[in-house]
Amino acid sequence: SQQGEEDPQALSIQEGENATMNCSYKTSINNLQWYRQNSGRGLVHLILIRSNEREKHSGRLRVTLDTSKKSSSLLITASRAADTASYFCATDDWGAQKLVFGQGTRLTINP
Amino acid sequence: EAGVAQSPRYKIIEKRQSVAFWCNPISGHATLYWYQQILGQGPKLLIQFQNNGVVDDSQLPKDRFSAERLKGVDSTLKIQPAKLEDSAVYLCASSLEGGSAGTQYFGPGTRLLVL
Numbered sequence: 001s002q003q004g005e006e007d008p009q010a011l012s013i014q015e016g017e018n019a020t021m022n023c024s025y026k027t028s029i030n031n032l033q034w035y036r037q038n039s040g041r042g043l044v045h046l047i048l049i050r051s052n053e054r055e056k057h058s059g060r061l062r063v064t065l066d067t068s069k070k071s072s073s074l075l076i077t078a079s080r081a082a083d084t085a086s087y088f089c090a091t092d093d094w095g096a097q098k099l100v101f102g103q104g105t106r107l108t109i110n111p
Numbered sequence: 112e113a114g115v116a117q118s119p120r121y122k123i124i125e126k127r128q129s130v131a132f133w134c135n136p137i138s139g140h141a142t143l144y145w146y147q148q149i150l151g152q153g154p155k156l157l158i159q160f161q162n163n164g165v166v167d168d169s170q171l172p173k174d175r176f177s178a179e180r181l182k183g184v185d186s187t188l189k190i191q192p193a194k195l196e197d198s199a200v201y202l203c204a205s206s207l208e209g210g211s212a213g214t215q216y217f218g219p220g221t222r223l224l225v226l
Contacts, residue, residue: 025139031212088153098167101153
């Protein structure tokens with residue numbers, strides 16, 4: 001089964017800056033989801049984007065999807081210390097009724 | 112709304128011992144998932160239930176792992192006998208919808224260390 005690959009593996013920025021993480025995948029998808037995981041709150045769903053959508057917003061989050069390049073990006077604007085976490089993209093396969101998670105990007109926001 | 116509950120939170124066992132994890136999903140969620148997350152990696156699906164039927168267990172090591180979901184609510188995941196490489200966090204999740212289109216809600220996980 002395919003797996004999303006996040007890039008970079010680790011990212012460290014100053015508070016207030018924007019953070020961009022990328023996810024690439026191999027085969028056609030129905031949808032792509034982003035999740036966040038930190039020690040305090042476990043794994044939490046952030047946003048779902050369907051294959052016929054190109055961009056979605058949720059608060060300070062912006063997700064784009066380019067199905068021709070088989071890639072997605074997650075942008076966090078005006079980062080805060082609380083955004084420190086690992087971020088995972090999760091994809092499905094056409095016909096497969098399950099999510100496959102990538103390895104994640106570890107984001108550190110420095111005060 | 113209560114979240115997904117898991118117990119225990121931590122477990123340390125010796126190799127070749129057995130261990131069981133318990134999960135109580137969000138009320139009304141028909142779909143329940145067990146994931147294994149090894150340190151530094153993303154979660155890997157072990158088994159997916161729709162009510163009390165198995166939808167996908169293709170990545171479950173069936174020679175040592177077993178899972179059941181009695182009455183379509185709570186679920187238990189068992190490892191017998193455990194190996195060193197089973198050291199990981201075991202995550203339970205549930206969703207209203209089945210498949211890959213629904214939002215999955217995760218429990219806090221059970222951290223297993225096999226010595």
